[in-house]
Structures are given as C-alpha cells and as structure tokens.
Amino acid sequence: xxxxxxxxxxxxxxxxxxxxxxxxxxxxxxxxxxxxxxxxxxxxxxxxxxxxxxxxxxxxxxxxxxxxxxxxxxxxxxxxxxxxxxxxxxxxxxxxxxxxxxxxxxxxxxxxxxxxxxxxxxxxxxxxxxxxxxxxxxxxxxxxxxxxxxxxx
Amino acid sequence: xxxxxxxxxxxxxxxxxxxxxxxxxxxxxxxxxxxxxxxxxxxxxxxxxxxxxxxxxxxxxxxxxxxxxxxxxxxxxxxxxxxxxxxxxxxxxxxxxxxxxxxxxxxxxxxxxxxxxxxxxxxxxxxxxxxxxxxxxxxxxxxxxxxxxxxxxxxxxxxxxxxxxxxxxxxxxxxxxxxxxxxxxxxxxxxxxxxxxxxxxxxxxxxxxxxxxxxxxxxxxxxxxxxxxxxxxxxxxxxxxxxxxxxxxxxxxxxxxxxxxxxxxxxxxxxxxxxxxxxxxxxxxxxxxxxxxxxxxxxxxxxxxxxxxxxxxxxxxxxxxxxxxxxxxxxxxxxxxxxxxxxxxxxxxxxxxxxxxxxxxxxxxxxxxxxxxxxxxxxxxxxxxxxxxxxxxxxxxxxxxxxxxxxxxxxxxxxxxxxxxxxxxxxxxxxxxxxxxxxxxxxxxxxxxxxxxxxxxxxxxxxxxxxxxxxxxxxxxxxxxxxxxxxxxxxxxxxxxxxxxxxxxxxxxxxxxxxxxxxxxxxxxxxxxxxxxxxxxxxxxxxxxxxxxxxxxxxxxxxxxxxxxxxxxxxxxxxxxxxxxxxxxxxxxxxxxxxxxxxxxxxxxxxxxxxxxxxxxxxxxxxxxxxxxxxxxxxxxxxxxxxxxxxxxxxxxxxxxxxxxxxxxxxxxxxxxxxxxxxxxxxxxxxxxxxxxxxxxxxxxxxxxxxxxxxxxxxxxxxxxxxxxxxxxxxxxxxxxxxxxxxxxxxxxxxxxxxxxxxxxxxxxxxxxxxxxxxxxxxxxxxxxxxxxxxxxxxx
Numbered sequence: 013x014x015x016x017x018x019x020x021x022x023x024x025x026x027x028x029x030x031x032x033x034x035x036x037x038x039x040x041x042x043x044x045x046x047x048x049x050x051x052x053x054x055x056x057x058x059x060x061x062x063x064x065x066x067x068x069x070x071x072x073x074x075x076x077x078x079x080x081x082x083x084x085x086x087x088x089x090x091x092x093x094x095x096x097x098x099x100x101x102x103x104x105x106x107x108x109x110x111x112x113x114x115x116x117x118x119x120x121x122x123x124x125x126x127x128x129x130x131x132x133x134x135x136x137x138x139x140x141x142x143x144x145x146x147x148x149x150x151x152x153x154x155x156x157x158x159x160x161x162x163x164x165x
Numbered sequence: 166x167x168x169x170x171x172x173x174x175x176x177x178x179x180x181x182x183x184x185x186x187x188x189x190x191x192x193x194x195x196x197x198x199x200x201x202x203x204x205x206x207x208x209x210x211x212x213x214x215x216x217x218x219x220x221x222x223x224x225x226x227x228x229x230x231x232x233x234x235x236x237x238x239x240x241x242x243x244x245x246x247x248x249x250x251x252x253x254x255x256x257x258x259x260x261x262x263x264x265x266x267x268x269x270x271x272x273x274x275x276x277x278x279x280x281x282x283x284x285x286x287x288x289x290x291x292x293x294x295x296x297x298x299x300x301x302x303x304x305x306x307x308x309x310x311x312x313x314x315x316x317x318x319x320x321x322x323x324x325x326x327x328x329x330x331x332x333x334x335x336x337x338x339x340x341x342x343x344x345x346x347x348x349x350x351x352x353x354x355x356x357x358x359x360x361x362x363x364x365x366x367x368x369x370x371x372x373x374x375x376x377x378x379x380x381x382x383x384x385x386x387x388x389x390x391x392x393x394x395x396x397x398x399x400x401x402x403x404x405x406x407x408x409x410x411x412x413x414x415x416x417x418x419x420x421x422x423x424x425x426x427x428x429x430x431x432x433x434x435x436x437x438x439x440x441x442x443x444x445x446x447x448x449x450x451x452x453x454x455x456x457x458x459x460x461x462x463x464x465x466x467x468x469x470x471x472x473x474x475x476x477x478x479x480x481x482x483x484x485x486x487x488x489x490x491x492x493x494x495x496x497x498x499x500x501x502x503x504x505x506x507x508x509x510x511x512x513x514x515x516x517x518x519x520x521x522x523x524x525x526x527x528x529x530x531x532x533x534x535x536x537x538x539x540x541x542x543x544x545x546x547x548x549x550x551x552x553x554x555x556x557x558x559x560x561x562x563x564x565x566x567x568x569x570x571x572x573x574x575x576x577x578x579x580x581x582x583x584x585x586x587x588x589x590x591x592x593x594x595x596x597x598x599x600x601x602x603x604x605x606x607x608x609x610x611x612x613x614x615x616x617x618x619x620x621x622x623x624x625x626x627x628x629x630x631x632x633x634x635x636x637x638x639x640x641x642x643x644x645x646x647x648x649x650x651x652x653x654x655x656x657x658x659x660x661x662x663x664x665x666x667x668x669x670x671x672x673x674x675x676x677x678x679x680x681x682x683x684x685x686x687x688x689x690x691x692x693x694x695x696x697x698x699x700x701x702x703x704x705x706x707x708x709x710x711x712x713x714x715x716x717x718x719x720x721x722x723x724x725x726x727x728x729x730x731x732x733x734x735x736x737x738x739x740x741x742x743x744x745x746x747x748x749x750x751x752x753x754x755x756x757x758x759x760x761x762x763x764x765x766x767x768x769x770x771x772x773x774x775x776x777x778x779x780x781x782x783x784x785x786x787x788x789x790x791x792x793x794x795x796x797x798x799x800x801x802x803x804x805x806x807x808x809x810x811x812x813x814x815x816x817x818x819x820x821x822x823x824x825x826x827x828x829x830x831x832x833x834x835x836x837x838x839x840x841x842x843x844x845x846x847x848x849x850x851x852x853x854x855x856x857x858x859x860x861x862x863x864x865x866x867x868x869x870x871x872x873x874x875x876x877x878x879x880x881x882x883x884x885x886x887x888x889x890x891x892x893x894x895x896x897x898x899x900x901x902x903x904x905x906x907x908x909x910x911x912x913x914x915x916x917x918x919x920x921x922x923x924x925x926x927x928x929x930x931x932x933x934x935x936x937x938x939x940x941x942x943x944x945x946x947x948x949x950x951x952x953x954x955x956x957x958x959x960x961x
Contacts, residue, residue: 093204104851105196107202145685
C-alpha cells in the first residue's frame with residue numbers, strides 16, 4: 013500500500029506494509045537520520061516530529077502518518093546546527109547515534125516552553141531520549157547554554 | 166529519581182596547567198564528526214548498505230542446551246524471494262574464538278561459526294537470506310529444526326565439575342596454557358601468590374573477609390551490531406561492520422573460513438557505541454557466508470532482542486577478599502579469590518578474570534603478601550565478553566568493600582585507611598610484573614600518580630566529614646556518603662600495537678591515517694589534535710581517516726583503554742618523524758643543514774632569517790615544481806607500550822536511602838581523576854561521566870535475568886532499563902594536573918576508569934547509612950529492603 017505525507021515539507025507518496033512502523037518506512041525512503049535503537053519505544057533514537065510534536069517513530073504505525081507533516085532533524089537542519097555547536101562544544105555528542113532524535117526533542121522543547129525550562133524540566137522532557145555514552149551531564153550543560161543563547165537572541 | 170534538591174552549582178574547574186602549555190592538545194575542541202552526526206548524515210553501517218543487498222536473519226536456539234538432530238529448510242526456501250538457508254554443514258569445522266584479541270588469543274578456541282550443538286538460548290542455528298527483511302524474518306520462522314534437548318547448567322556456582330559437560334566436543338583447544346579444562350567446565354584458571362598469604366593473615370591482629378557477587382551487565386550501545394558484505398571488483402570479500410577491531414576481525418574470519426587474509430577487507434564506519442560489546446565477531450561471519458554463497462551483497466542488523474540474548478554481557482563474578490592488617494590499619498596481606506562466569510563460550514575468560522586482580526591489587530602495594538586465584542567456568546547462558554572495566558570493576562568492588570570493612574573494624578576514616586596503604590608516584594607493585602593479560606606482566610615504576618590530589622579534591626567537592634557521614638533527612642530517609650578509589654591501565658604492554666601514517670598534501674594540509682577505531686569516544690579527534698600539535702598546524706589542517714584494513718596502517722583496535730596512549734603515541738611518533746623529514750627537505754632546498762631550519766607558524770626559515778618558505782608553498786614545490794626532487798613526504802610509525810601507566814580516580818558519593826521502601830538514589834557522585842594530560846579535557850571528562858553512569862546502572866538497576874529454563878527475561882530496554890536523565894542527581898567530574906612521561910604529551914587513558922568505582926562507593930555509602938553490607942548486585946529496592954530486614958532480625 014501507499015501513504016501520502018509531507019516529509020520535511022516535501023509531499024511524498026511512499027510504499028509501506030500494513031503493520032509497518034514509521035521508522036522503517038522513513039529509513040527505506042533514505043531518511044537515515046531516523047535511527048533504530050531499541051524496537052520497543054524506549055530509547056528515543058527514532059524520534060521525529062509528527063505535526064510538530066515529538067513521537068517515537070518505531071512505535072508509530074506508518075499508516076497513521078497519512079496526510080501528516082513529518083519532520084526529521086534534516087528538516088530543521090539550520091536550527092539543529094546551532095544546537096550541535098553547543099553539544100559538540102561540551103564533547104557530549106560522543107557516538108552520536110542518539111543525537112538526531114535527542115536534538116529534535118531539544119528543539120521541540122524549546123518551542124514548547126515560553127520561558128527557559130529549569131534543569132528538572134529539561135531532564136523530565138528529555139527523559140525518553142536515552143544516551144549510553146555521555147552520562148547526560150555534558151548534554152545538560154549544552155542544552156542550558158543553547159537555551160540561554162536562544163533566549164538572548 | 167526526580168530530585169530537585171541539587172547541590173549548589175560548583176565553580177568551573179581550575180584551568181589545567183596543560184592548557185597553557187599546548188596550542189591544540191589539552192584544549193576542548195569539538196569532535197571532528199560531531200555536527201554531521203547530530204544532523205543524522207548517513208554514517209553508520211546500516212546507513213550505507215548497497216541497494217541490492219540481501220537481508221540476513223538468523224535462526225536461533227530456543228533451548229539453553231541441545232543437539233541439533235535435523236534442519237529442514239524446505240518451507241523457507243519455497244517462499245519466493247528467499248535465496249538461501251545455510252547451516253553448520255555449510256561451514257568448515259574450525260574451532261575459533263569470537264573474541265577480538267591479540268594473536269595468539271588468550272581465549273580458548275571453543276566455538277564454531279555454526280555447530281551441531283547449541284549452548285544458550287539465542288545461539289546461532291542457521292542463516293537465512295532473502296530479498297527483503299520481512300521475507301527473511303518470515304523464512305527464518307519456517308526453518309524446521311529438530312532438537313535433542315539436553316539438561317543445561319545455569320548456576321555458575323554449580324558449574325565446576327558438574328556431571329553435565331558443556332563442551333564435550335573434540336577439537337577445541339587453548340592457544341597457550343590458560344588452565345583450559347573443558348571436561349570440568351573450566352574455560353580458564355589462574356593462581357599467583359607473592360609472599361605467604363596464609364601465614365601473614367594468621368599473624369595479622371585484624372582480619373576482614375568480604376564476598377561480593379557482581380552480576381552480568383549488558384552494554385546497550387544504542388546502535389545494534391550491524392554488518393554488510395560484498396565482493397569487490399577484484400573478487401575480494403569486503404565487510405563493512407560496527408567493529409572495535411578491524412584487524413582481529415579479518416584474522417578470525419580468515420581462520421574460520423580458511424581464507425587468505427589478502428582476500429578480506431574490513432571497514433569500520435562510524436559506530437554507535439561499543440563499550441567492549443563490539444570487540445567480537447557477532448555478525449560478520451554470517452553476512453560473509455551469504456555473500457560467498459550467493460555473490461551478492463548481504464546485510465545483517467541485529468534486533469535489540471538479539472543484541473541482548475545473543476551478543477555478550479559482562480562476566481558475572483563472585484569475589485572473595487580477605488585482608489590482614491595491624492590495629493592501626495596497616496595492611497599486611499590481601500587474598501582475592503574469584504569465580505567468574507563466562508557463559509557458553511570462553512571469550513575473554515582468562516583476561517577479564519586476571520584483570521580483576523592485576524588492575525586492583527597494585528593499589529595497595531605495601532602488603533607483605535598478596536594472592537589471587539580462581540576459575541572461570543562455563544554455563545549455558547549467553548557468553549560474557551569484553552566490557553568496559555573488564556574485570557577491574559568486579560575485583561575492585563570486592564577489594565573496596567573489604568577496605569571499608571577494615572576501616573570500620575579499626576575505626577579509621579576510610580579515606581585515611583586508603584591514603585596510608587595506597588600506591589604513590591615513584592613506587593611500584595610486584596603485581597605488575599607477575600600478572601599480565603593472559604601472560605606474565607611487565608614490571609613498571611609509577612611515574613605519574615596523583616591519587617592524593619584526587620582524594621583531597623574529591624573530599625572538598627563532596628564535603629567529606631568522617632564524623633558525619635550519615636544524616637536523616639526525613640523519617641526513615643537517610644543521606645550518607647561513601648567512597649572508593651580505582652586504577653586502570655593504558656593498553657596492554659608489549660601486546661597492543663598501533664600505527665599511524667601522516668602525509669603532506671598540496672595545499673599544506675596533512676592526511677592522517679590510523680588503524681585506531683573511534684567508537685564514539687572521539688579518538689579520531691584527539692589523534693588529529695596530537696598530530697596538529699606536533700606539526701604546528703591547526704586541527705583543520707589534519708584530515709583523519711581511520712579503521713580500514715586496506716587503507717590505514719595496522720592497529721589492534723579500541724579496547725583495554727589503549728587508543729590515546731598506544732595509538733596516540735604512534736601518531737606523535739609519526740608526526741615527529743614527518744616534521745624531521747619536512748625540515749630535511751627544506752634544508753636541502755635552501756642548501757643549509759637541517760639544524761639551521763626554524764619551523765614555526767607553518768613557515769620554514771633559515772636560522773639567519775634570509776630565506777623562508779611557507780608550508781603551503783613547500784607542499785606545491787615538493788609535489789609539482791621540484792623536478793626530479795619531487796616526492797611525497799610521509800611518515801609511518803608504530804608504537805607498542807613497554808608499560809601500561811594506570812589512570813587513577815577517587816570517587817565520593819552521596820546517596821539517599823529510604824529504609825521503608827529500600828530505594829537508593831544517587832544524590833551526587835563526585836569523581837576526580839588523574840588521566841595524565843587530557844588531550845581533549847571535555848572528551849575525557851565525558852568519557853568518565855558516561856562510565857560513572859554505566860557503573861551506577863550496574864550498582865543499582867541493571868540485571869540480566871533468566872527463567873529457570875535459561876530464557877533471558879530481560880531482553881529489551883523495557884525489561885532491562887538503562888539509567889535515564891532523571892535517575893541520578895548530579896555527577897561532578899574533575900581532572901587533576903598530571904603528566905605521564907611515557908604518554909603522548911603526558912597522556913594516559915580515560916575510557917574505562919570511570920566505570921570502576923560506583924558499585925563499591927555506593928555499597929560503602931549504604932553501609933555507612935545502615936550498618937548493613939550489601940553484597941548482591943544490583944541493589945534493587947527489594948534486595949535492599951530484604952537485607953535491612955535480615956540485619957534487623959539478626960540484631961534482635
């Protein structure tokens with residue numbers, strides 16, 4: 013079967029199987045920025061935005077995306093680059109496998125909060141984006157600095 | 166844990182002295198691949214698969230121990246689009262090891278790529294290849310396998326001399342004596358003694374005995390193990406894979422398939438984490454079989470469940486430590502006896518076991534007698550393998566528990582007890598000479614050890630007050646502090662070797678080719694920093710390419726905390742050698758002696774200042790303009806350490822324990838480390854922060870659980886949760902000024918040292934809080950509560 017959706021602003025009609033998850037379909041369409049980490053909706057590496065809200069694409073049936081607007085980190089590349097500068101400045105990018113999904117969630121958080129979230133709010137919002145390399149501390153440092161810089165802009 | 170009660174933010178680190186000394190090294194430069202990875206550019210193995218690749222799925226054993234009576238692929242092959250089903254009858258019967266280690270491997274060759282026997286639930290039975298992944302999966306389910314079920318051995322305490330023999334098959338062997346006795350279910354054994362431990366213990370007025378049991382642990386690198394293979398234009402087998410050791414992989418595959426190594430190329434692209442979990446061949450043999458059979462590219466990406474059930478875990482160990490001391494706390498004897506569970510196959514059996522002693526016992530080098538020994542046994546569980554900490558974390562958990570028990574017994578501040586007995590700069594330990602990794606060790610004087618400084622700073626950061634290590638913050642809720650110290654190594658001396666090649670390019674930049682394997686640690690970046698520092702150029706002038714057996718010089722791979730020290734030293738040697746060649750070539754051009762050339766700011770000048778030439782101009786001269794003098798200027802150098810200088814770490818933790826629920830939370834974890842000169846302080850710090858959290862996970866949450874039949878119950882990230890951002894209060898890591906004379910620009914390793922202390926420090930804090938010594942890991946609320954209750958019952 014085929015589904016029609018917008019991926020990063022571009023209208024696309026792509027093939028999928030009835031029970032297939034969005035991760036598989038996006039990767040098959042060349043969106044390698046959507047990572048497959050755990051298959052069970054726990055790690056957050058597959059995060060994409062559906063109509064602006066972060067979802068775990070490994071637990072989101074592809075057919076549900078029919079007619080929706082799907083955004084991967086590539087769709088927000090300019091903003092992602094800004095955040096990447098802060099993340100890499102802290103050395104907290106490490107293996108990078110969690111990074112696209114994690115960065116996308118950071119960008120979604122930034123848009124969702126009207127003021128700068130405090131550390132507990134940041135940790136809570138991003139609790140579903142797991143990282144096995146960094147111990148999170150460097151990422152928290154990077155997020156705080158990024159949010160402060162964005163707020164100052 | 167949702168903990169809003171964070172300690173006041175700490176001031177930034179004091180600037181390291183090293184930062185002032187260097188231009189590129191000891192600076193916090195961003196990782197060379199960082200932005201690309203954040204943007205999700207295709208980089209990992211599964212992003213690069215050729216479009217016409219076959220999809221590979223493995224049929225795995227549903228039994229913990231069984232003999233395969235028959236495999237019938239008829240139904241699977243009948244599905245249109247299924248290309249082949251391969252079984253043990255399709256591979257040469259060559260015993261190998263899956264462990265990526267030096268040659269000859271210290272692991273027994275007790276494994277076949279596919280075998281007539283299966284020895285754990287998840288063991289490989291057959292290889293299925295099809296046009297799509299869904300088809301391959303469906304076909305794998307249609308392969309009919311008839312098993313003769315055998316009774317498994319699941320408890321490692323009952324494996325030794327059990328009438329059930331897990332490896333009765335002929336042909337398996339050790340590569341050199343490692344104590345391999347398969348008929349007794351022993352994969353490896355070792356014993357050493359310095360002095361007379363029993364006599365010294367008998368003569369010691371104070372004695373302590375502690376036994377801890379550390380569990381198996383899963384690596385949970387976020388990228389599952391993945392490989393694809395194809396035949397290149399010259400008919401050679403190319404495997405692109407998420408491996409930590411391309412050369413060992415090539416060598417082991419050559420052995421397994423009886424292929425000349427010249428026919429194989431291994432390429433490692435970006436890896437999504439390793440932690441030792443990718444130091445083995447788990448996927449490569451199966452894609453290779455399909456490609457060799459069909460001539461077509463083949464891809465295998467494990468599911469997360471397969472990673473859990475069928476790659477490796479940390480070795481479960483039971484560590485018994487006996488200490489003998491004087492009433493003033495002067496340590497006289499240490500006895501460490503270990504039982505280790507290697508699971509179904511003996512990968513890293515001997516070496517992880519020996520490291521439990523070799524990288525912990527030297528910490529207390531003033532004893533008169535020290536002994537280490539025990540067995541590594543087979544069970545019908547998934548194999549254990551390399552995992553960050555590699556035995557040291559298990560050994561240290563036992564040793565540092567015993568040290569705290571001794572402190573309680575003699576009534577001394579545990580910090581002071583350690584200070585009075587520990588290793589100092591300029592000293593040595595006999596253990597270094599006696600215990601290596603599977604072989605004898607290498608004698609070594611400690612030229613850098615800032616443990617005293619680490620301890621002093623750690624005490625300050627946590628606010629250590631021996632008279633007040635515990636306080637009640639709410640009814641039944643205690644906050645308590647505990648500590649531990651640790652050491653690791655920097656590569657395996659005289660065994661690990663790394664190489665680097667640097668070549669001048671037109672445009673005045675350099676190509677740096679290293680065999681070293683960046684698994685997300687940032688080694689490509691720090692190796693480029695080392696080259697840039699020595700060549701007097703910017704980071705941007707070094708273009709790094711790594712880990713390709715066809716295109717980069719040899720390196721054993723990324724493990725044993727070796728990359729910065731071993732591969733980094735090779736880069737430094739190559740850069741020095743190249744710099745000398747550049748100066749020599751310019752001197753010849755100018756008609757002066759090399760000693761009369763000054764090289765600074767990317768410019769060569771004669772000492773008298775009359776002639777000068779930029780590096781950029783010279784690069785064009787030597788490649789395009791200098792007629793018969795034209796040449797490529799490059800240098801290749803190798804390094805093999807004659808020692809393995811340990812990094813050190815002092816850890817202090819504040820925990821909160823709810824005595825009503827048994828829940829333990831880490832409020833603040835302070836770690837101060839001596840890693841020598843950190844080549845990139847941020848990356849070194851993040852390595853330690855990540856290691857600490859993995860160690861905290863081991864201490865409090867992570868457990869590999871099995872059913873009574875040997876099925877893994879914790880086979881996904883729901884049933885085996887790793888710490889999230891909300892699970893730990895705060896982690897503070899600082900690095901102290903230190904300089905290791907034998908390391909590149911004074912560097913030692915930073916990759917493993919972070920993981921070692923949490924299980925011990927947290928146990929010691931719980932002991933300080935409650936008076937109860939917990940010994941069964943992980944410290945889940947159920948266990949903590951049960952231990953508290955048991956202690957109470959015993960008391961009353």
